[in-house]
Amino acid sequence: MRIALAQFNPIVGDIAGNTDKILALAQQAIAQGADMLVTPELALTGYPPEDLLLRDHFYRECAKGLGRLMDLDGITLVVGHPFKQGNERFNAATVLRDGNRLGTYCKMQLPNDEVFDECRYFTPGAAPLVFEQNGVKVGVLICEDVWQVEPAAEAADAGAEVLVVLNASPFHRNKLAVRHDVARYRSEETGLAIAYVNMVGGQDELVFDGASFAVDKHGRVVAQSPAYVDDLLLVDMVEGDIRPGAMAPQPDALESVYQALVLGVRDYIGKNRFPGVLLGLSGGIDSALTMAIACDALGADKVHAVMMPSRYTADISVSDSRQMVQLLGVQYDEIEIWPMYQSFMNGLAPAFAGLAEDTTEENLQARIRGTLLMALSNKTGKLVLTTGNKSEMTTGYCTLYGDMAGGFAVLKDVAKTLVYQLSTWRNRDGEVIPERIITRPPSAELRPDQIDQDSLPPYEVLDAIMVRYMEDNRSAEEIVAEGYARADVERVVRLLKINEYKRRQAPVGPRVTHRGFGKDWRYPITNRFS
Template identity: 80%
Template sequence: MVVFNMRIALAQFNPVVGDIAGNTRKILDLAQAAIAQGADVLVTPELALTGYSPEDLLLRDSFYQACSAAMDQLLELDGITLVIGHPVKLGHERFNAATVLRDGNRLGQYHKMLLPNNEVFDECRYFTPGATPLVFQQGEHKVGVLICEDVWSVDPAAEAADAGADVVVVLNASPFHRNKIETRHEVLRYRSEETGLPFAYVNLVGGQDELVFDGASFAVNKAGEVVAQAAAYDDELLLVDFAAGDLQAAPAKAALPDPLESVYRALVVGVRDYINKNGFPGVLLGLSGGIDSALTLAIAVDALGADKVHAVMMPSRYTADISVIDSRDMIGRVGVKYDEIEIWPMYESFMNALAANFNGLAEDTTEENLQARIRGTLLMALSNKTGKLVLTTGNKSEMTTGYCTLYGDMAGGFAVLKDVAKTLVFALCRWRNTQGEIIPERIITRPPSAELRPDQKDQDSLPPYDVLDAIMARYVEENLSAEQIIADGFAEADVRKVVRLLKINEYKRRQAPVGPRVTQRGFGKDWRYPITNKFS
């Protein structure tokens, strides 16, 4: 029989930013559950007390006063050592901190050393970096503490080892993007190989505006092998035992989702938490018979349940009969509230009102955009009347090229596919149908069309989506230049067109709704380009 010298509980949970009282209650409940399971130490994620990221709430003194009161409340808990992630203000400096509490005593406080200031992170705006390692005594063992970015570099872990740590706990608010879980495993393996120490890594779970935290907390032994693994996207109290100088293998490890499932679940969590944490009674979306709105509908139903979703089909004279048929087919499969509103009479009223102003001018995209804006107006009216939030249905390929209408199909409160390329939209639809076929096959196989003019196809205006998305990934996500992309073998005309469209449509993206980030660079916090910009 193995005697466990120290049991560590990793508290993977879903906080709400700013709900300090509610987050404190969750931590106390998790601590009681950990005590009941024989844990000696409970470790929360980074900034668990406040949620990540509080952004400019961190500039308010009253915010720190509320955090201090919550820490006093946690200090009253007996029977377990708590390692709590929270912000702290000391004099004129603010720190991203982890405080160790035990039976009414503060055993130490660690300040995050490495403050990320790239991608979606802006910690240098708020925090001063720490400079001192923290190792605390737990029984016979010494436990080192790191926070998130600290473990992505050699020095903080080495300093914990030099300070005598036997094991290191790492508090994290590490947002999801594709392949992130595998990258975390690799980084912790490097740290174990370099220091000869085991690491227990706890991560947040849940959606916060554009960020989705996927959880997937884990532990690695001295050899860098994953010995304990929590589920992705769900709350979990992961127990890991330290004995014989190393973290021991858990009886069972959670299975991690495959790459497509992981993206799909991230989108579901992003929608669910944005709607529920902000108190909306449900969602509305425009259903077109196309693949983007079909995927958005599937995600909304999986996130919220059919009873909270309302789909509206708004056909015009250019809407194909099969678009209406396929939309009705999908509605029958998912069982949401559904309405059809014909927009052509409204369109004709607008055109009659504008006839004198348009006299002598040829038709162009103005007439197409007017149809989209009528649809946007109808959805926003229904939103105002019911309180339900409008989900927009445009994808990242369209956001890149401006193939979307400001105040039309961009009108809404949450852009579900904002960071999902068109080719990924197809892949996600096919994956979702393997879990139960709710998206009619013809919606997936039909050539994409905005259906705003006769016989319109997306590829009339854009390069093929496999080409467009490959160029977009290189330019937007990998930061390659046009010349580098051309050197990779892409046609110069296609590359120049995509880059030009990206540049001239920055003003649209600046006005787009927030949406969940699933790549390493989305059109949100990590995309900050000037609208007025002559650099080429």
């Protein structure tokens, strides 16, 4: 029996377009001798459809898509889709063959943590589904089902000889190794081979990395799709086990994050039909890395960089920006903001009389830049990419309606230390980001001789505390017990807590860690818990 795993990139809500893709993949699979095609989880609608699942018309459109797939001959299709029965909704997979429905499986284990909110929408299924193909009994599971013991065990008890698993498993660092481990555990427990197909593509803050695979009944990975691209992985089951097949090499740790960011940008811009992107180029490392990612995602012809110097902008910031623009070949403009700043200050002078200068004047410069970028966005239709990183999001070292103004935050889940690592990695085959941008001390350049470390702990310390407190839910006392200075820990935790109101207003951005400031971070703005 030959199984084809259809790793592809659906668009949420484009049921007709997703159906077309599945039909095309089925024809490819038939041409390559496949007996069965398995799609990702909710392939018909894209994942996650969120509150589209609350609309009855959504299910009627899904039924139309399934009706078109029913007409497919010559291959068995296991397709993921939402299913409604009475007042209950299910995350389902239906098995179709030559105009017949062989059965519908409803996902048993509904994840309700991290970025997942399936209990809001779905009722859990209660029974396994096993069907026969070429004399082999095939059990169907959906995503979270394979992460738990019971669904795989129930499928095995129902007679399954192989498991096919439909997945929409989003990327975070080291996620593929975790998936391999989970599949190995289930295989060792049941004695069954597993064919695991995963979605690929960007959907708002989620990035699905694909990397579909198969393990034999001993839990060994015997076939592997590439990451971040569409792929049709063919695996052969012979004498009760999956034989070794194609083994695509996988990206290393840094490349996997970089490619996730590229795919997240490409799909957010492409699926939302923006003609291109704008970003403010400062001469600093965050905007430089953002521009490199944007060019790799979209092509330089769709990237417009704008340098907006003030009297505090160093000459090397301007020259380094010009050098990078020449290296990449993007559209580039320079707009001097100091005359505009002086106009604002003149207008505010009566209201500011007798008040000392503070961060107000710094923030005003950032907000002028944000206004200019948004004006260019309105005029051209291009989306503004913000350039702030996760460390800045944690501490509030960013300006509402200034550098936070935009539509997509590329580095929102990338800590500053990782920004440096990714920038060095991007230069591995030739300089794209000028070396001086990477090596010079970071600065917002909003006052004379300013550097970030005037206001923040060293980024190595800040990021380590942020990871422990925000990503791993460690307490401040536990972090201090690890050897971090109490003053640094209390400072970072305090800044994180008082800046939640800013993060609620930040643009969406691609998630690359196991906990980002998005779907899986829900912190009350108003609270007095200490």
